[in-house]
Amino acid sequence: MKKIAILGSTGSIGTQTLDVISQHPQDLSVAALAAGSNIVLLEQQIRQYHPLIAAVWDAKKAAELKIAVSDLDVKIVSGMEGMIEAVTLPEADIVVTAVVGMIGIRPTMEAIKAGKDIALANKETLVTAGHLIMQMAKDYHVQILPVDSEHSAIFQSLKGEHASGIRRILLTASGGPFRGKTLDELADVRVEDALKHPNWSMGHKITIDSATMVNKGLEVIEAKWLFGVDLDQIQVVVHPQSVIHSAVEFQDHAVIAQLGTPDMRLPIQYALFYPERKPLQSEALDLFKLHTMTFEEPDLGTFRGLALAYEAARRGGSMPTALNAANEKAVAMFLDRKIRFLDIPEIISECMAAHQWIDHPSLEDILETEQWTYRYIESRW
Ligand SMILES: NC(=O)C1=CN([C@@H]2O[C@H](COP(=O)(O)OP(=O)(O)OC[C@H]3O[C@@H](n4cnc5c(N)ncnc54)[C@H](OP(=O)(O)O)[C@@H]3O)[C@@H](O)[C@H]2O)C=CC1
Numbered sequence: 060m061k062k063i064a065i066l067g068s069t070g071s072i073g074t075q076t077l078d079v080i081s082q083h084p085q086d087l088s089v090a091a092l093a094a095g096s097n098i099v100l101l102e103q104q105i106r107q108y109h110p111l112i113a114a115v116w117d118a119k120k121a122a123e124l125k126i127a128v129s130d131l132d133v134k135i136v137s138g139m140e141g142m143i144e145a146v147t148l149p150e151a152d153i154v155v156t157a158v159v160g161m162i163g164i165r166p167t168m169e170a171i172k173a174g175k176d177i178a179l180a181n182k183e184t185l186v187t188a189g190h191l192i193m194q195m196a197k198d199y200h201v202q203i204l205p206v207d208s209e210h211s212a213i214f215q216s217l218k219g220e221h222a223s224g225i226r227r228i229l230l231t232a233s234g235g236p237f238r239g240k241t242l243d244e245l246a247d248v249r250v251e252d253a254l255k256h257p258n259w260s261m262g263h264k265i266t267i268d269s270a271t272m273v274n275k276g277l278e279v280i281e282a283k284w285l286f287g288v289d290l291d292q293i294q295v296v297v298h299p300q301s302v303i304h305s306a307v308e309f310q311d312h313a314v315i316a317q318l319g320t321p322d323m324r325l326p327i328q329y330a331l332f333y334p335e336r337k338p339l340q341s342e343a344l345d346l347f348k349l350h351t352m353t354f355e356e357p358d359l360g361t362f363r364g365l366a367l368a369y370e371a372a373r374r375g376g377s378m379p380t381a382l383n384a385a386n387e388k389a390v391a392m393f394l395d396r397k398i399r400f401l402d403i404p405e406i407i408s409e410c411m412a413a414h415q416w417i418d419h420p421s422l423e424d425i426l427e428t429e430q431w432t433y434r435y436i437e438s439r440w
């Protein structure tokens with residue numbers, strides 16, 4: 060029986076992880092759950108999956124939850140210390156990092172130090188602290204198993220082959236809801252329009268990232284860390300049908316891809332059972348219904364966020380943190396209707412230009428860069 064801790068159990072990836080666990084009651088069980096503030100759903104999850112511990116970020120909500128589940132044998136904790144206690148629980152074998160944003164860095168690092176394998180959905184952690192996380196994973200002999208659909212597809216296509224065999228990674232992108240639009244057409248788009256992803260149902264933050272294509276930029280950086288390739292070996296290919304989840308071109312020009320319907324339960328399950336494959340109750344791909352698959356080059360002029368991510372990745376050091384922190388803040392402001400859609404790349408660009416670059420940032424440098432970026436945005440917008 061593999062025991063799982065889920066950081067971000069009430070979100071899109073978290074709830075789909077619980078669905079996978081429900082499909083395999085003989086093999087998988089829940090050791091720990093952690094969420095932000097949705098204690099109504101978290102209580103239901105506690106009653107259904109019986110974790111030993113549940114963490115809530117918000118201390119007041121944690122106190123309310125403690126009373127609500129006082130009939131059960133579950134420890135309720137809160138804040139960052141609570142998150143860390145949940146993911147380092149001795150009984151847990153693997154941690155699914157399904158929290159959104161760079162708040163996931165510290166719990167992920169502590170889980171690695173406690174010897175837990177990581178099923179990594181939280182891409183912001185690798186984008187900002189990839190150099191620290193990948194080294195720690197080596198030092199503590201833990202596996203970082205990708206959950207992000209493209210990275211799982213690359214991982215599945217590689218089948219353990221060494222990075223030296225890779226000629227190129229073909230990282231597919233849907234292009235988001237605004238594919239083919241001009242900058243003029245994007246000037247007045249509404250939050251509702253940006254939240255209409257053509258293929259995937261996901262949390263709000265990543266859905267906006269898909270609309271700006273910053274998501275693809277974050278994924279380029281994530282792929283660099285996960286697979287140890289150079290940036291110029293990663294080619295973004297716009298594939299609006301989201302059926303090819305990504306591919307690897309090898310030195311002999313063979314291209315191996317993973318295809319499927321857009322359903323995150325497959326990459327989640329693959330990470331939880333790796334290297335085994337298990338059955339999954341989900342919709343199978345029907346190529347006759349699909350008819351066509353198409354491919355385009357990304358429009359870096361219109362989707363400036365992707366170009367900025369390449370720039371941040373090339374500069375390295377603390378620049379991806381400046382990009383990511385600026386994006387997290389700007390997306391939150393857009394969702395709050397405080398800025399317009401095209402202000403998102405503008406804010407990222409201004410933060411990157413003003414950022415005091417650090418070559419090999421420590422955890423403290425990364426967290427300080429995050430705070431500086433938030434303060435800088437608050438002082439200007
Ligand atoms: N959704 C998807 O299909 C995919 C997601 N990803 C990545 O996975 C991560 C999660 O995405 P997604 O599931 O869509 O996001 P959601 O917004 O749906 O869920 C986020 C989760 O994080 C929790 N959370 C938020 N803030 C805190 C906090 N301070 N402390 C503890 N928990 C917190 C939320 O809790 P609460 O609701 O209680 O506030 C919720 O459980 C992101 O990094 C995303 O980029 C990658 C590929 C695909």
Ligand SMILES: CC(=O)[C@@H](O)[C@H](O)COP(=O)(O)O
Nearest residue numbers: 207208232233234235269274
């Ligand atoms: C499901 C998943 O992994 C998302 O990251 C998804 O890929 C977003 O789609 P695009 O960023 O390609 O629009």
Ligand SMILES: [Mn+2]
Nearest residue numbers: 207208209278
């Ligand atoms: Mn993805």
